[in-house]
Amino acid sequence: MSLKPIYDITAFTALDYPDHLATIFWFAKCNMRCQYCYNKDIVLGDGEITQEQALEFLDSRAGLLEAVVLSGGEATLYDDLLEFCIKIKEKNFKIKLDTNGLNPLLVQLLVENNLVDYIALDYKAPKEKFLTITKNKHFDDFAKTLNFLIAKDFPFEVRTTVHNDLLRVEEINRIIDDLYKRGYRGEYYLQSFLFTDTILSKLKEEKITFEREKLSDKLRVVWRE
Numbered sequence: 001m002s003l004k005p006i007y008d009i010t011a012f013t014a015l016d017y018p019d020h021l022a023t024i025f026w027f028a029k030c031n032m033r034c035q036y037c038y039n040k041d042i043v044l045g046d047g048e049i050t051q052e053q054a055l056e057f058l059d060s061r062a063g064l065l066e067a068v069v070l071s072g073g074e075a076t077l078y079d080d081l082l083e084f085c086i087k088i089k090e091k092n093f094k095i096k097l098d099t100n101g102l103n104p105l106l107v108q109l110l111v112e113n114n115l116v117d118y119i120a121l122d123y124k125a126p127k128e129k130f131l132t133i134t135k136n137k138h139f140d141d142f143a144k145t146l147n148f149l150i151a152k153d154f155p156f157e158v159r160t161t162v163h164n165d166l167l168r169v170e171e172i173n174r175i176i177d178d179l180y181k182r183g184y185r186g187e188y189y190l191q192s193f194l195f196t197d198t199i200l201s202k203l204k205e206e207k208i209t210f211e212r213e214k215l216s217d218k219l220r221v222v223w224r225e
């Protein structure tokens, strides 16, 4: 792991880990370049905080917080995330991982060693549109992570960010079909694109209206606005 893998810490959140009071560690760097990403500074910037500083921060929150969210950027870029999670667990915090799924091996190690309690997995786009949206061609790695979590019956959620001009309802329905075929039966979270001045690309606000009424009902869809 780089000496300073963490870009920033959000001291407190009641929203990011279902039913838990948590802190968020934002890992610098990412192996995707999603057009709608609004964390440009985190994706392109350098880390500022060491593992040790993050662990000291947790010591100061013992008894006040229950959990840590590992977000970013992409936390699974860091090979020694496993050791970091061991140290967090020794302090009796639960761990939620936000991931784009491109490191199935590390996710597998974390799950099989009980080093993560909950995962939010981004399903960025159907395979044929994955490269366009993420600038990364490794859909199959993402799919391995997805298949593994389904087979393990691990507590996790799948979510997609929707920019109406990039992903139409037909494409979201293809994702729903694919999830269903693979055996996923959890809730499927959709979050609307948020236009900010920290967007990674030159993407503008949507021109097309998303036709929610045409969404497939194979899975329960939950919107996070």
Ligand code: SF4
Pocket: 030, 031, 032, 033, 034, 036, 037, 038, 039, 043, 072, 073, 074, 100
């Ligand atoms: S939205 Fe995409 S580019 Fe931004 S942090 Fe997540 S995976 Fe990386």
